[in-house]
Amino acid sequence: MSDVVIVEHGSVTEIRLNRVAARNALSTGLAERLAAEAAAVGESGARAVVLSSAAPGAFCVGADLKERDGLDDAGFLAQRVVFRRLFASILHLCVPVVAAVHGYALGGGYELALSCDLIVADETAVVGLPEVRVGIVPGGGGTQLLPRRVGQGIATDLILTGRHVRAAEAERLRLVDRVVPAGSATSAALELAAQIAGNSPVAVTNARTAIRRGLDVDLSSGLEIEDAAWRSAVLSNDRREGVRAFVERRPPVWPT
Numbered sequence: 001m002s003d004v005v006i007v008e009h010g011s012v013t014e015i016r017l018n019r020v021a022a023r024n025a026l027s028t029g030l031a032e033r034l035a036a037e038a039a040a041v042g043e044s045g046a047r048a049v050v051l052s053s054a055a056p057g058a059f060c061v062g063a064d065l066k067e068r069d070g071l072d073d074a075g076f077l078a079q080r081v082v083f084r085r086l087f088a089s090i091l092h093l094c095v096p097v098v099a100a101v102h103g104y105a106l107g108g109g110y111e112l113a114l115s116c117d118l119i120v121a122d123e124t125a126v127v128g129l130p131e132v133r134v135g136i137v138p139g140g141g142g143t144q145l146l147p148r149r150v151g152q153g154i155a156t157d158l159i160l161t162g163r164h165v166r167a168a169e170a171e172r173l174r175l176v177d178r179v180v181p182a183g184s185a186t187s188a189a190l191e192l193a194a195q196i197a198g199n200s201p202v203a204v205t206n207a208r209t210a211i212r213r214g215l216d217v218d219l220s221s222g223l224e225i226e227d228a229a230w231r232s233a234v235l236s237n238d239r240r241e242g243v244r245a246f247v248e249r250r251p252p253v254w255p256t
Helices: 028-042 073-091 108-114 142-150 152-161 167-172 185-197 201-214 219-234 237-247
Strands: 004-009 012-017 048-053 058-060 097-101 104-106 118-122 126-128 178-180
Touching: 004 028, 004 185, 012 028, 012 185, 028 073, 048 058, 048 185, 058 097, 058 108, 073 108, 097 108, 097 185, 104 108, 108 126, 108 142, 118 167, 118 185, 142 152, 167 178, 178 185, 201 219, 201 237, 219 237
Parallel strands: 012 048, 048 097, 058 104, 097 118, 104 126, 118 178
Antiparallel strands: 004 012
16 A cells, blocks of 8 residues: 555545554655655645544654665765655645644654644644754754744754653644644544635635745735735635625635
């Protein structure tokens, strides 16, 4: 069976990590397949994506250190190219992505979740970036995405100690966005993704772009980015349909 399984839920596509015996440890092969599937989903017309796991007790435990134990320096650098492609494929998907996290999401596994727009975790979740414990620096975006999510102090604490954080503390520190009962991460993420997918594709795309681009500029520049996003949405057929549907008290039928 494939290490990555695609499940369609109407306008939501679920990308399910399925390297169960290894708790979805990121081997070079799994990274290649996941990147390819993410790229394909980006062209499929899905309006939202859920990244989930079929492995009991784990979302993804990070890089496959057994595989890495056999790599020389050149092998590490070659694998680096594959891994960068993987994380970029998730981060830059053209539609919103929701991570459904249960059990361990460590190192590259947590970086996969950080690459998503939202993280839904159940009560069994344990997250962290423990790379410094094995002489490595987070390389899937962790040193950049985590400070943007939680601030420099908390990110520095977690990255330099490499400690594991359980669900309740993870929610308090905003390492995850929602915590749900054990066993319900995937269903809750699918419900959230479906809610997003039901909204105007034009508005969602523009709002998401404004949020992301605005993170790295000053407030004045950010407001200009927002204005451009607003103008793009308000001049679209989605706006025309959305307002008309509201007035007519019916669900909108988005033209895009």
